[in-house]
Amino acid sequence: MLEQPDDATLLIIASRGDSEGFRQLFHRHYEAVFCFAYRLSGSVSAAEEITQDCFLSLLQHPVRYNASRGSLKTYVYGIARNLFLKQLRRSGLDVNLEDSGAIIRRHEGLDPGSWIGCGSHSGQIFGNLIEQVVEGCPKTREGDAQNGD
8 A cells, every 4th residue: 555645745746736736635634724714713704715725825835834843734724823814904903913812812712822932842832722723623514604604
């Protein structure tokens, strides 16, 4: 049985236009990114937009990912978080780095102060907190849509 390529390899393959490489990368991370975006935004449509833009950004700028700084999964969560904050700014909210912590904390009951910083363990802490956030996410978007979005 052939071993599956790692995320960094798939990203390189996908960024060169290989649709199968992109499909594999997308399917590996789509549900987690969507759930994270949904939990931040509380909206299926916003989560879909954030998820789509997240993967588009990943393909447009693959060299921004540095495997030595953390996993691709953690990296795409960071992209999704930034896209969520960008949506808030577009909606007229004045959001700065400290405000973003309050917004995410309000949505999740978490204290993101420990992972917003640039400490040497911030990627690990961020990844662990993300797992907590996604843990309660609904498995299907159809169920989310029935809950009032």
